Amino acid sequence: MGGLGKTTLARILYDDAEVKKHFELKAWVSVSDQFDICNISKVILQSVKGEGKELTDQNLLQVALKNQLKDKRFLIVLDDVWSESYDDWQTLTLSHDDAVSLFAQHALGADNFDSHPVLKQYGEGIVEKCDGLPLALTVLGRSLRTKNEEEEWKELLNNEIWRLGKTDEIVPALRLSYNDLSACLKQLFAYCSLFPKDYMFDKDDLILLWMAEGFLNTSSSNKSMERLGVEYFEELLSRSLFQHAPNNKYLFVMHDLLNDLATSVAGEFFLRLDIEKVKDFRMETLEKYRHMSFVREEYEAYSKFKPIKSATSLRTFLAVSVEMEDSWEEFYLSSKILVDLLPELPFLRVLSLSGYFISEVPETIGSLKHLRYLNLSRTLITCQPENVGNLYxxxxxxxxxxxxxxxxxxxxxxxxxxxxxxxxDTPLLSNIPLGLGKLKSLRTLSKIIIGGDNGLAIAELKDLTNLHGKTHIKGLEKVEIASHASEANLSQKRLSGLELEWSDVFNDSRKKSLEKEVLDALKPHGESLIKLGIVSYGGIEFPDWVGDTSYLTLISVSLRGCKHCTSLPPLGQLPSLKELYIEDMDEVKAMGSELIGTGLAFTSPEVLELGNMKRLKVWSTDVRVVSFPCLKKLVIRGCPNLVQVSPGALPLLNILEVSECESGLLRKLVQVASSVKELRIESMLGLSDVAWRRVIEYLGGVEVLSIIRCNEIRYLWESEANARG
Known part of the structure; x- marks a missing residue:
């Protein structure tokens, strides 16, 4: 799609001074509609050498270009490319030596075949057949990672698929890598054909879909379906059939060519409506389909789905989108689809209507007895029909x-x-029905709301022995006896994330000693916890387990709204802590020793945020040591009395944000943080021109500066030499 600013962004990066330093040679080629290898090669050669017009032979151009780029770090931008043809691209791919090296890295974990001379002839032969395509080399190399026998490599080199060449534009090497999968992995890979190109996969949700379809057979294993799904996914990932998403470490993507492969091997039981339109099929053809997905559109009319009525054996009705979840787009689905169509699909196992502006779910949903996966996320529903309970x-x-x-x-x-x-993220849901503890199969329960007489009692959690993952327990002020909290038995549950929250209303009904006993009784398991949050706790101090050294895997801690606590727990003892957030703790006046573990302050935290600490005056550590050697981001806001500060050196601090604090705090921080690249200051108290001059003495490395509501500052620098950017 044109006009989005792709070229503008690429040009900014291409012209950036730091980018220029990194590459010895650069070339920019505007390709447009005609993907002409000769012309592209000629333009690249002209850009890096200043000549090449006289060469018209493609082979001579390629040789000259290879000689010019050999052993150099170079950047080439191909702008306005519309060609998707594999043949067009393969002549601009890896050299033979680089291809061999890439293949060896993935197949053998080495740069070459020196340690495997017997396999060398087969490896180089396979590389030749891959035509230098990096994806093919990577995927096929990964499939050979566990194969060290000569016969196995020979068999792959001589496989009939190479002779058949490309079928349906599928690269032979990719088809060979698919053939190497077990029958179960083939099924799981083919299922991914239901998702469009550029789709961002959430591993956990994909595993739930596999599970609902009955693909995760645990009959020959004592592992849970979820554990088995994780292992299968990791196997596909290790073979490079999935890749980590470029900008989100929690999501995954599938290369377009692999998406084509999944579609090719999926067979006649899978239908994706963005590939094929229902109107092109005969009604009797639709009857064979078992799995169907469709990309959400702004308005979904009943006519689009009416032919699906004949697909009475359909197991999957899946709405998908390449848009991120926080997209502003709105999607509307005809209510007739829900009322008239769904009852005609009695064998559905998977139903996802995620992201549609649906306000209610019809009663007929209770008739889908085979349903195993129901996704109504990001819809406008206020409730669900009572007969949802029939979906056993x-x-x-x-x-x-x-x-x-x-x-x-x-x-x-x-x-x-x-x-x-x-x-x-269901803010209006304030109660969970009684009897939740009877659901003994529950493994994921993202939010637990403790109720009064007619709501969930915390002791009901005792029977949820399989509970794991992340959970948020709200309404803890309703727990009247600490022993009931003990019965929840959190110490035996393998939770990776736990947030414990009391009411933010602090009145005479709150019992400080009881709340400490309750928090003590809710001690979580120590070997699996990664993230801990404690919100609006009313005790004066924290129980001993908060900050205990036994929490070896704890990475993130958040303490918010604990208004009666007079001191922080000994968080410096947590060996793996990387993120610490402290907010709205009104009675804490000093901190320092709590951040020191075995004689030293934090050695691993990378993020520290302090917010609305109105009475905090002192932050001190031993200035003789590097207190926060790994701290990269420091945020302090709403701490107007924090004036006695000696955090020690902050050698790696990159981002510093200070707001609603005394100007003296800012000056002390920039003095010990010479590496700051991004500085944001807002509503600083007493930050006059004089005070600002004292600050900018230490800002030589700042590249991004934001100053908001600091009205007394009338100038920035006396000369441009004082700042970089």
Missing amino acids: NLQSLILYRCNSLSILPINFSKLKNLRHLDIR
């Missing part, structure tokens, strides 16, 4: 970001096979 095969119920959802069905406890309940 349901394994996963996804209600994430249903902002209007206020109630769950009373007979919710009938869902005996429910394993995953995602009710994150």
Whole structure:
């Protein structure tokens, strides 16, 4: 799609001074509609050498270009490319030596075949057949990672698929890598054909889909379906059939060519409506389909899906989108689709209507007895029909970001096979029905709301022995006896994330000593916890387990709104802590020793944020040591009395944000943080021209500066030499 600014962004990076320093040679080629290898090669050669017009032979151009670029770090931008043909691209790919090296890295974990001379002839032969395509070399190399026998490599080199060449534009090497998969992995890979190109896969959700389809057979293993799914996914990832998403470490993508391969091997039981339109099929043809997906459109009319009525054996009705979840786009689905179509699909196992502006779910959904996966996330539903409790095969119920959802069905406890309940970001949901503890198969319960007489009691959690992952327990002020919290038995549950929250209303009914006993009784398991949050806790001090050295895997801690606490727990003892957030702790006046573990301050934290600490006056550590050697980001806001500061050196601090604090604090921080590249200051108290001059003496390395509501500053620098950028 044109006009989005892709070329502008590429040009900014291409012309950037730091980019220029990094590359010895650069070339920019505007390709447009005609992908002409000769012309492209000629332009590149002219850009890096200043000559090449006289060469018209493609082979001579390629030789000259190879000689010019050999052993040099270079950047080439091909702008305005519309060609998707594999043949057009292969002549601009890796050299033979580089291809051999890449293949050896993935197949043998080495740069060459020196340590495997017997395999060398087969390896080089395979590389030749891959035509220098990096994806093919990577995927096929990964498939050979566990094969060290000569016969196995020879068999691959002589495989009939090479002779057949490309079929349906599928690269032979990729088809060979698919053939190497086990029958189960082939099925899981083919299932990915339901997702469009550029789709961002969430590993956990994909595993839930595989599970619902019955693909994760645990009969020959004592592992759970979820564990088996993780292992299968990691196997596909290790073979480079999935890749990590470029800008999100929690998501994954599939290369377009691999998406084509999945579509090719999926066979006649899979239908993706962005590839093929239903109107092109005969009604009797539709009857054979088992799995169907469709890319969300702004308005979905009943006519689009009416032919699906004949697909009575359909197991999957899956709405997908390449848009990120926080997209501003709105999608509307005809209610007739829900009322008239769904009852005609009695064998559905997977139903996802995520992202549509749906306000209610029809009663007929309770008739889908085979349903195992129901995703209504990011819809406008306020409740669900009571007969949802009839879905006794349901394994996963996804209600994430249903902002209007206020109630769950009373007979919710009938869902005996429910394993995953995602009710994150449902702000209006204030109660969970009694009987949740009867759902002994539950493994994921993202939010637990402790109720009064007619709500969930915390002791009900004792029977949820399989609970793991992340959970948020709210309403802890309703726990009247600490022993009931002990019965929840959190210390035996393998939680990776735990947030414990009391009411933010601090009145006479709050009992400080009881709340400490309750928090003590909710001590989580120490070997799996990665993230801990404690919110609006009313005790004066924290129990001993908060900050205990036994939490070896704890990476992130957040303490918010604990208004009665007079001191921080000994967080400096946590060996793996990287992120610490402290906010709205009104009674804490000094900190320092709490941040020191075995004689030294934090050695691993990379992010530290202090917010609205109104009475905090002193932050001190031993100035003789490097207190925060790894700290990269420091945020301090709303700490107007923090004037006695000696955090020690901050050698790696890159981002510093200070707001609603005394100007003297800013000056002390920049003095010990010479590496700051981004500085943001806002609403600083007493930051006059004189005070600002004292600050900028230490800002020589700052590249990004934001000054907001600092009205007394009338100038920045006396000369440009004082700043970089």
